[in-house]
Amino acid sequence: MPEAVLALEGLHKRFGALAATDDVSLTLRPGEIHALIGPNGAGKSTLIAQIAGSLRPDAGRVLLGGVDVTGESVAARARRGLGRSFQVSSLAEPLPAIRNVMIAVQALAGHSFRFWKPVARDPRLVEPAMAALERMGLGHRAATPVAELSHGERRALEVACALALRPRVLLLDEPMAGLGPEGSAHLTELLERLKAEVPILLIEHDMEAVFRLAERISVLVAGRIIAHGDGDTIRRDPQVRDAYLGD
Numbered sequence: 001m002p003e004a005v006l007a008l009e010g011l012h013k014r015f016g017a018l019a020a021t022d023d024v025s026l027t028l029r030p031g032e033i034h035a036l037i038g039p040n041g042a043g044k045s046t047l048i049a050q051i052a053g054s055l056r057p058d059a060g061r062v063l064l065g066g067v068d069v070t071g072e073s074v075a076a077r078a079r080r081g082l083g084r085s086f087q088v089s090s091l092a093e094p095l096p097a098i099r100n101v102m103i104a105v106q107a108l109a110g111h112s113f114r115f116w117k118p119v120a121r122d123p124r125l126v127e128p129a130m131a132a133l134e135r136m137g138l139g140h141r142a143a144t145p146v147a148e149l150s151h152g153e154r155r156a157l158e159v160a161c162a163l164a165l166r167p168r169v170l171l172l173d174e175p176m177a178g179l180g181p182e183g184s185a186h187l188t189e190l191l192e193r194l195k196a197e198v199p200i201l202l203i204e205h206d207m208e209a210v211f212r213l214a215e216r217i218s219v220l221v222a223g224r225i226i227a228h229g230d231g232d233t234i235r236r237d238p239q240v241r242d243a244y245l246g247d
């Protein structure tokens with residue numbers, strides 16, 4: 001079995017008396033989508049914050065490519081290849097799609113871009129930004145301001161911004177949120193193609209997308225993983241039906 005690109009080992013996080021994360025362990029392997037599902041308040045955001053580095057666990061470890069990053073900052077983890085998209089859009093509305101991706105590329109490259117040539121024409125920014133847009137089916141929308149993109153195109157653009165940082169692991173927080181069935185089906189197709197290149201930890205409420213995309217699913221309820229397995233195992237699990245899926 002290939003080594004996990006991301007591993008969570010026994011993560012605990014308490015807020016006062018509440019165990020928001022209660023001994024959570026999971027792995028993400030190359031080439032897979034591992035979905036994390038669960039009802040509102042289950043602790044998904046708390047868990048993501050511990051993976052990304054904005055929240056320190058009380059106990060347990062986060063490993064990226066086998067390296068313990070539990071004590072590292074958000075920026076240090078991003079430099080190690082942890083890419084993420086956000087539940088709330090962080091795009092610059094008036095700017096063309098490609099400029100948003102270029103800003104992400106520039107952030108990765110840091111200071112090396114100063115005083116070289118106008119940023120807007122710099123091939124070191126334009127080429128990787130265009131490549132990321134094309135991977136998300138947005139090549140033809142490069143020059144379009146974000147404000148004119150559809151909701152589905154914006155979600156795809158957010159993933160393109162994360163991809164431009166050449167992540168080894170992608171953390172996607174509800175990428176289907178607010179998309180209709182058509183938009184969700186389109187993004188599902190794009191993610192299906194993407195997973196061969198970048199393994200994805202997918203936090204998602206859209207169960208059709210989850211069952212279609214995920215090799216493995218972990219179900220989080222009240223801070224604990226109550227079930228883990230492939231789609232069929234999760235669908236049939238009586239505890240999961242009770243706590244989350246219903247009949």
Ligand SMILES: Nc1ncnc2c1ncn2[C@@H]1O[C@H](COP(=O)(O)OP(=O)(O)OP(=O)(O)O)[C@@H](O)[C@H]1O
Nearest residue numbers: 015016018020038039040041042043044045046047
């Ligand atoms: N900073 C905090 N201080 C105290 N309690 C918190 C804090 N952050 C989260 N919680 C609590 O921890 C629990 C888990 O919350 P969390 O936001 O992680 O769940 P979630 O699964 O992401 O929910 P949703 O799907 O609604 O976003 C909730 O009971 C929440 O009220």
